[in-house]
Amino acid sequence: MRNYSVLMAVYHKEEPEYLRQAIESIQVQTVPTNDFVLVCDGPLNPELDAVIATKKQEMGNTLNVVRLAKNCGLGNALNEGIKHCKNELVARMDSDDIAYPNRCEKQINVFNTHPEVSICSGVVEEFTTDPAAVDTRRVPPETNAEIVEFAKKRNPFNHPCVMYKKSAVEAVGSYQDFYLLEDYYLWLRMLMAGYQGYNIQKPLLHMRAGSDMYLRRAGWKYAKTQAKLFKFMKQQGFIGEGQYIKSCVIRSGSALAPNWLRKFMFERVLRDAG
Secondary structure (H helix, E strand, O other): OOOOEEEEEEEOOOOOOHHHHHHHHHHHOOOOEEEEEEEOOOOHHHHHHHHHHHHHHHHHHHHEEEOOOOOOOHHHHHHHHHHOOOOEEEEEEEEEOOOOOOHHHHOOOOHHHHOOEEEEEEEEEEEEEOOOOOOOEEOOOHHHHHHHHHOOOOOOOHHHHHHEHHHHHHHHHOOOOOOHHHHHHHHHHHHOOEEEEEEEEEEEEOOOOOHHHHHHHHHOOHHHHHHHHHHHHOOOOOOOHHHHHHHHHHHHHHOOOOOHHHHHHHHOOOOEEO
């Protein structure tokens, strides 16, 4: 397999320059895509539309712009976008991140070498202003057995740089509404269905972080959605009662902690320091 689709969603609060950089990091891939699906999650603004118009001129039919009438959230936007992807391999990309030039080539090589794999991501390097100044790294587990065990506690894949088989994602119902955890919920359903994963142990993506990212992972609503996810795991027999209680306590504590403390926990406990 050499052909792959790129799936990205953007909404009106995105920075136009970030979107431009994200798209251009895909334009310079060592293995170019022939199908870039960009979902506009509701009406945008003139500055974002101008970036998209410029890229449409440059990329022609490769860029497929899908516009939704109203903002419906990332999971729903991706669920619509995947329907428009032409290839079996789909590379996820966020509208404010920067992919390494050989990101997609490395992932395609995994699928060609290991046909049993259906989900593949890798290391992300988080930065605040300069991609060359790495704040932290998120290094997910490598093998499928390690991924399954890790998934019982935390998200086993880095969603912003994941590549997956479209048929496998659609077989388990694709993305479904699950506040801020749509991807984790999808991976769990895929792993439980027997689909295998692999994580490349090298950086694939520069991920834009900062205080806003930690603020989004705060509050009662986020604590409740995490508890709901772990309850789903327990009901499916994926985890036991002890792991369920432990995870709910730890993740709720993180969600309800002050932002400075949660940021410290993510950077020093849940991440590898840069």
